[in-house]
Amino acid sequence: xxxxxxxTPALWGAxxxxxxxxxxxxxxxGWVTAGTAExxxxxxxxAAVVTALAPICLDNFxxxxxxxxxxxxxxxxSSWEQGSFVEKRGWxxxxxxxxxxxSVAKACADLIGKLKL
Numbered sequence: 001x002x003x004x005x006x007x008t009p010a011l012w013g014a015x016x017x018x019x020x021x022x023x024x025x026x027x028x029x030g031w032v033t034a035g036t037a038e039x040x041x042x043x044x045x046x047a048a049v050v051t052a053l054a055p056i057c058l059d060n061f062x063x064x065x066x067x068x069x070x071x072x073x074x075x076x077x078s079s080w081e082q083g084s085f086v087e088k089r090g091w092x093x094x095x096x097x098x099x100x101x102x103s104v105a106k107a108c109a110d111l112i113g114k115l116k117l
Contacts, residue, residue, distance in 0.1 A: 050103045050104050051107070053101065057107075060090075061089075071115065074113065075113060083106035083109050085109065086100070087105045
């Protein structure tokens with residue numbers, strides 16, 4: 001099968017246009033692959049869960065008898081160990097869960113540090 005000579009430039013133009021459109025779409029148009037969209041969705045949902053559970057952890061902290069002393073101890077611990085401090089105290093262990101979530105513990109430590117007792 002032979003392509004008419006008048007059609008060849010149009011086909012090359014369409015191919016170049018498709019490639020150009022793909023480059024522009026993925027570079028500046030905000031297009032993403034399914035894998036990238038899935039990863040972004042997982043990250044956003046994890047962040048939403050941490051945002052929802054951190055106040056529960058803070059409430060667990062506030063219901064203990066020595067909250068002021070515990071807050072002072074937390075502030076004395078280095079910032080990268082504060083999440084572990086909250087985990088060990090059990091404040092980040094949610095009802096129905098057997099272990100604390102490290103992301104929730106870190107967010108909770110930040111909330112406890114900002115709390116005025």
